[in-house]
Amino acid sequence: MTATVPLPQPGTPPHRPRHRWLVAIIVVLLIAVPAGYLVLSAYQSRDSGKDKQRAAAATGLVWQWPSKLESRIYEVPVPGGSSYVAHYETNSWQRSSFYVQFRTSRRGLERFIEEAGGDPGALREGVSGVTGRQAQTVGWELDAPGRRYVGARIERPGERPDLAVTVDVTSEDRLRVYAVSTVDF
Numbered sequence: 001m002t003a004t005v006p007l008p009q010p011g012t013p014p015h016r017p018r019h020r021w022l023v024a025i026i027v028v029l030l031i032a033v034p035a036g037y038l039v040l041s042a043y044q045s046r047d048s049g050k051d052k053q054r055a056a057a058a059t060g061l062v063w064q065w066p067s068k069l070e071s072r073i074y075e076v077p078v079p080g081g082s083s084y085v086a087h088y089e090t091n092s093w094q095r096s097s098f099y100v101q102f103r104t105s106r107r108g109l110e111r112f113i114e115e116a117g118g119d120p121g122a123l124r125e126g127v128s129g130v131t132g133r134q135a136q137t138v139g140w141e142l143d144a145p146g147r148r149y150v151g152a153r154i155e156r157p158g159e160r161p162d163l164a165v166t167v168d169v170t171s172e173d174r175l176r177v178y179a180v181s182t183v184d185f
Contacts, residue, residue, distance in 0.1 A: 061099070061138050062088060063086045065078065065085050066085075066098075070087065070089065075156070075160060075181060076098060076163070078100060079104055079109075079112050079115075081104065081105070081108060082102040082108060082177075083104075083174075084102060084103045086102070088138050090137065093185070094184065094185055095182060096185075097134070098161075098180070098181045099134070099138045100179045100181075101138075101176070101177065101178050102177050104177060105173070105174070109177060112179075116163050118152060118154040118165075123150040123151065123152045125150050129153055129164040129178075130142060130166040130179070134164065140178055142166055146170070148168070148169050149168055150167050151166040152164075161183040164182070166178045
């Protein structure tokens with residue numbers, strides 16, 4: 001007779017504490033962070049297209065501050081503290097123009113003219129900075145009765161844009177500035 005030899009029983013494995021909560025946190029982070037990034041990117045992408053579409057569809061003044069890029073390209077430094085800021089851009093094969101209107105103080109006007117490369121003393125009454133045709137493009141009425149206007153043109157050398165400025169000085173506290181920066185190609 002053959003004796004049956006019992007098979008050795010496997011020993012119990014050493015005790016290892018389970019870190020299920022740690023594994024769960026890692027899995028959630030590995031899924032949630034990329035998913036959150038995708039949602040945020042999609043949201044920003046949708047908004048940027050709408051802004052560009054709104055700017056391209058503009059047919060008149062847009063009542064907001066111009067972008068820093070527009071201000072730099074056309075060299076129109078709207079002074080800080082200005083109010084009622086509006087702008088409009090037109091483009092063609094021969095010429096691009098940037099129209100800006102804002103209210104500012106006497107000091108703000110001086111700073112604007114100096115940063116634009118002009119002399120504040122060059123503003124003269126009776127001088128037409130912004131032409132009638134330019135004013136008509138955006139609906140400015142720069143010959144209103146009972147109002148006083150001063151103007152100047154800042155001719156810049158080379159390829160830099162020229163700047164036409166007309167200022168309504170009827171209210172000494174809050175001057176209305178109308179400026180058109182033009183680049184000819």
